[in-house]
Amino acid sequence: MRLVPRLGSGIPLVARVDEMRRLRAGFTRAERGEAGAVLLAGDAGVGKTRLLAELAEFAGSRGALVLTGRCLDVREGGLPYLPFAEALGPLATADDAAVGDAVRIRPALGRLLPLAQPGPVSNVEYVPVTSEHEAPYRPRPEQDLGQLQLFDAVLGVLTEIAEHRPVLLVLEDLHWADGSTRNLLSFLLSRLRSQRLLIVASYREEDVYRRHPLRGLLVELVRLPVVTQLELHPLKEADARAFVEALADGPLAPEVVASVAERSEGNPFFAEELLASCSDCTDIPAGLAEVLLARLERLSPDARRVLRAISVAGESVSHAALAEVSGLGEDELDEALREAVQHHVLVVEKGAYAFRHALLQEAMYGDLLPGERTRMHAAYAARITRTPQGRGHDAKLAYHSLQSRDLTTALPALLRAAEEAERLGAPGAALRHAEQALEIWDAVPAAARPHDVDELRLLHEASYFAGTSGEPERAIAYARSAVQELRTDTDVVRATKTWRRLAEALMNVEGTIDEALEAIDRAWHLVADAEPSKTRAWVLATRAAILRGTERGAESLASAQAAVEDARTAESAGAEASALITLGALADNAADFVEARARLRDAERKARDASAPNVELRALCFLGFSYEDQGEIAEAIEVFQRGIKRAEETGLTWSAYGLELRARHLSLLYQSGDWPSESVTGAPARGVSSVLTARMTASWLPIVVARGRFTVAGKLLAELRPHWRAEPLTAIAAGSAGVELAYWQGDHETAVKRAREAMDFLEALDPGYRLSGIRLGTGALAAVAAQAAVARLRGDDAGATAAAELGEQLIERIRYAAEHGEPRSGALGPEGRAWLARAEATASGLRGPADPALWAKAAEEFGYGTVYEQAVCRWQHAEALLAAAEPERAAEVLVEAHQTADKLRAMPLRDAIRDLARRARIELPGVVAAALPQRDTVDPLTERERAVLERVALGRTNRQVGDELYISEKTVSVHLSRVMAKLGATRRAEAVAIAYDRGLLVRPAGQSVVRT
Structure with a gap:
């Protein structure tokens, strides 16, 4: 790009x-x-x-x-x-x-x-x-x-x-x-x-x-x-990301946006230079480096020498460290530091010195000679080995040892740094340390390697860290490499754990369930005849979860129950909690919600006591699913919030279940009407899989569309399309939002096309996603119903019939999805029932005015907690009531819909409601009628007469004008007679021509106000 x-x-x-x-x-x-x-x-x-x-x-x-x-x-x-x-x-x-x-x-x-x-x-x-x-x-x-x-x-x-x-x-x-x-x-x-x-x-x-x-x-x-x-x-983090996205000519990968925003530290010029001068945005551009170095050239030689020493440190540096590394005397060092601080190149942070901007440090570091750089890194490493150990001690030692090419010192330091990062809840940092250790493993003599670590262990840990830091594809790659390292003389326990790690990595990626089952079967084969142990309990628990995913419920149940027995015998609370989650999920599938939730809460507690955070997050996920599926939105939100907090505390925000908790929570906030700011999605950590960031973006997209940010939404849709196959939930969310976007834009053909594309894709990928066709199909059905209504108003009988027939095909497909889909709890939940009711209400308007009773039912079905969709149904209900000559009831319903749309700042819906209210002459509280444009001539027409004449100019018959303005055909004729008398016209066409000549019409010819 x-x-x-x-x-x-x-x-x-x-x-x-x-x-x-x-x-x-x-x-x-x-x-x-x-x-x-x-x-x-x-x-x-x-x-x-x-x-x-x-x-x-x-x-x-x-x-x-x-x-x-x-x-x-x-x-x-x-x-x-x-x-x-x-x-x-x-x-x-x-x-x-x-x-x-x-x-x-x-x-x-x-x-x-x-x-x-x-x-x-x-x-x-x-x-x-x-x-x-x-x-x-x-x-x-x-x-x-x-x-x-x-x-x-x-x-x-x-x-x-x-x-x-x-x-x-x-x-x-x-x-x-x-x-x-x-x-x-x-x-x-x-x-x-x-x-x-x-x-x-x-x-x-x-x-x-x-x-x-x-x-x-x-x-x-x-x-x-x-x-x-x-x-x-400087710009704040979210604003910096928005600025970087605005700079690009096309979509940017989230990791590129995050990297440029982070490195520029909110400086627009730096962001522009970083983005424009380097394709991967990893190296500092030559032009920018020259600009930055030009500032530093004005300083004295001693000041520049100190700056070179600080640039090598890569962090704030104490005075004592600078004295040792720079080689300057105390007086010279003091003056050099004073000069750099006064010229705003350095800042003092907690008694140490750091560059005022990170790019200054990068520019100075890049300007160092190779030998100069190596000597300074060695000096820092030597100083670190002599100082007392503290937080980050091994990570710093590893860094400087690597840069000074002291690999014998770097390897054990990297291993210790990875252990510390894991303890501190930073799996991303642990992964980087493990990967660096793997890179230099062969370069370190065997005698100098730690005796209790081998390459198999490093691969196993790298896979685990990758999986918990948001890089599932790399987790699989390392796990596959680990099983290739297995030998015939490898210890059975180690071999079992290696195969189970591969199975766990594969569980969290779409399309790999068969390989996951094969891997866990290999692990099970190794311990099937062994005595109960922690290893055997974990294999059974993992196998139960995978079998449930392959719809082998009876085998999954047996494996989970066996896992619980083994775990209790071996006193492995983590394995027991994992098995309890599967038992709870199976009970939920059987609609035994009391047992399911009891099992899941027990699993959450045991996992927390056992310090098994991944298992704890999985328990919270399934507990939230149980509430969500039954339309208990408030309870589900509370559970997901608890899970998000635990994910943040344990550093697992971008793990599979940490991501799922946040994505589901955002989806429920959309349903409940508690729409957050965009920053809630969070910037991805460095290295996080684009598949995972796409899932979060897709969860945010419905709010973007509903608020009328169409340009942003269109850009996001293009970014998300390549990730459909890797994450079907992204396809569902993005597909639905794309359909609604096209509908609000009036592009009904595109709405139908997008819905069909998503429905066909999901059914071909896995029939288990068939239920998503209810919502996707309903969005397309709304567009088709709008097409039919427009055709009827224009007197296009053939177009109206074609649209109605297409709509009838869609409603049949929606009904089929509802009947043959596979809900998690075995029966269609509140959300599915609400969307089906909305589909039936929409279909009732394919060949004429919609049925108000069906729209009332749809609005009622969404009353379980989906605020925005309920407001949409109320808008449609009001329109149906107006067509049925019930203006008083329509006004009540429309006012409720407007209050919700206005509160949510759902601009497309709000504008549609106001348009309907204006056409039906319904007053909305707090809405002032738009002032008419100033005219040079006296306007003899009333607002209603002008509305009638505008529609006549569009070629509407008296009956069609009455249908659109919710008045009788006779009333339209009376208004036209008055208009012609005022304008001195003898025919309808002549009245329209005179009105245009005198500038009395508000809308240009050809504009339609029809919505359904």
């Missing part, structure tokens, strides 16, 4: 709402005659220029004169008054007479505006000119024009112009300003009173070190009552 930097060319201003509001408020005050100034501070690349461009555009749209000047980085003394000369330069050639006069009467401005040509105004003395090539008169040059005269002239010209129109003066990069510019700025700000003038000056905060000449001026300026300070901070 080609990525192009596009800052300032269509990229929306992200997360600067508060700053923009404050700047606009300052300009608004200036418009009222309250002059002011804003000092805008921020790091290089944080977005100051972009923010000021937005302000300039805003001010320009309000009729203001916008003047912009920039300081330049000129080392030797600077250019006097440069930003003012640039900003005021356009005044010399302005077409505005008021501006021209204001400039001409101030000769002192000639020092700033060399193009200004004074004209013959009364207070300027002129002398004759003898050259035939010159104008008859020229101004007498003033001698010894003082600085104060220039300052007065600048203030005077701005004040005079501001009497005619507001003025916005923008001065950028004030940290490079020369002394004269600083003095002029101070003069202007100290004399701001009632001018319609706003001055905004920006500067780089990190460049204004303690001895910088601007620093003292800033201290003085902020004391002025007209001056405010505004600091522009």
Whole structure:
């Protein structure tokens, strides 16, 4: 994919709402005659220029004169008054007479505006000119024009112009300003009173070190009552991700978005450079590195030496460590650190030193010579071995030993670091340590390797860590490599555990159930005749779970019961808890919910006591499923929340069950109407499988569509499509959201196409997903019913019949899915029944007005806790009631639907409800009727007469107009008669033509308002 930097060319201003509001408020005050100034501070690349461009555009749209000047980085003394000369330069050639006069009467401005040509105004003395090539008169040059005269002239010209129109003066990069510019700025700000003038000056905060000449001026300026300070901070994590996505020309992998957002630390310029200059965004771009290193080149050699030492550390470094690694004396080190801190390159964090921005560290580290880098890493490793052990000790030792190529020291350090990471609940870090150990295993002499570790153990642990950190595909790959390492003389227990690890890894990936069953059977074969033990209990428990997934219920039950017996004999509470989960799930399938939930709660407790977090999360998942399937939404949400908390506490957020808990929880929040912000999905940890991140995105997508964020939704749909086969639940969620998106966009053919694609895909993949066809088919059915209604209104009988026949095929397929699908509890639950009722209600409107009773039933069925879908049904119920001439009941129902849609900010539904209310002349509480556009002529038509005439212009018959506006055909005829009389027309067509000629119609021809 080609990525192009596009800052300032269509990229929306992200997360600067508060700053923009404050700047606009300052300009608004200036418009009222309250002059002011804003000092805008921020790091290089944080977005100051972009923010000021937005302000300039805003001010320009309000009729203001916008003047912009920039300081330049000129080392030797600077250019006097440069930003003012640039900003005021356009005044010399302005077409505005008021501006021209204001400039001409101030000769002192000639020092700033060399193009200004004074004209013959009364207070300027002129002398004759003898050259035939010159104008008859020229101004007498003033001698010894003082600085104060220039300052007065600048203030005077701005004040005079501001009497005619507001003025916005923008001065950028004030940290490079020369002394004269600083003095002029101070003069202007100290004399701001009632001018319609706003001055905004920006500067780089990190460049204004303690001895910088601007620093003292800033201290003085902020004391002025007209001056405010505004600091522009880096983007927060969620905003940084949104900015990165906006920069790209096409969809980005979630891990790329997360990486760029993390490394840029919220700096838009850094993010743009990282994204535009490198395909994988792992190396720092050469151009960006040069920009960053240029700042550091200004420092003294000792300061740069210290920075090189800190860059090698990769973290904050204590003073004692720097003294040892840098080789500088105490006095030299103190001065070097003081210089780096004052120039905002380093910051002090808890008594240690770190780079102010991570990319500065990357740039400096990348600039090191190979030998220099190796020596410093070795020095850090040597120091670590001599210091007391603490948290992260082994990880640091392993890192520096690897970089200094001391592999003999690195290998055991990596193994200890992996154990520590697991204890701390960081399986991703443990995986990276295990993988690094595998990479160097063969390079370390056998005699130097730890005696209690071999390659088989490393592969086994790498598989486990990958599975618990959100990388199921790698978990399988390592498990397969591990079984290939098995030999005929391998210990039976180790061989059994290896085969079981492979089976467990395969359990969590779609399409591998047969291989999982084969692997667990191999493990079972090794211990089938053995005495009860922990190993045998775990094999039985895992086998029971896999057998249940293959619909071999009786065998699964027997294996689970045997696992419980073995686990109790061997005192393995974790294995017992795992088996209890399967027993609970089997009871749930048999609709014995009391027993199921008791088993699952017992499993949760035992797993927690046994410190088996994966098993605990699995128990919570199945307990939540039990409540969810029966429509007990509040109870299910509580369970899933508890599971999410435990996943976070144990570091298993991106494990298979940690992900499932969060995805189900988000889905239930959608149903309950407690819609969260987008950040609830969470940024994926580095290395998390794209399949898992797609599942979370798919869970969020219905809210995106329902809130009308169609552009974002379309982009997400394209990203999710490649992941359907790997995760069918993504196909279900994305398919349903895609159908609804097309429906709200009025693209009914696409809605049907998307529904059929998803239904066909899921049935071909596994008939067990047939039940999803109820919801998918219902979405398509709504689109077909809308097509049929439009065709009827247009008098297109053939189109209406074709749509109705297609809809009847869909309702039959939906009924088949409901009858032959396989619910988890054996019977269709509340959600399935509600969607089926909605399908039947929708189908009742295929050949004419829908049945209000069926829509009332659908709304009632969704009353188990699905708020948004119930509001949709109420909207449709109200429309059916209007068609059945029951306007009072329709109004009551429509008001309820509107309250929900408005509360949820479900814009497409809310707008559809308001459109229906307007057509039916129903008043919605809190909704003010839209004001009609202003016309140059007197409008003789009433709102209802205009509505009738608009539909006549679309080719509707009187009957069709009545159906659409919920009035009788006779009433339509009366309205038309009045319209023709008012317009002096004798025919319908003539009335329409006259109305268009006079600009009396609201809608352009061809627009339809029909929705169903």
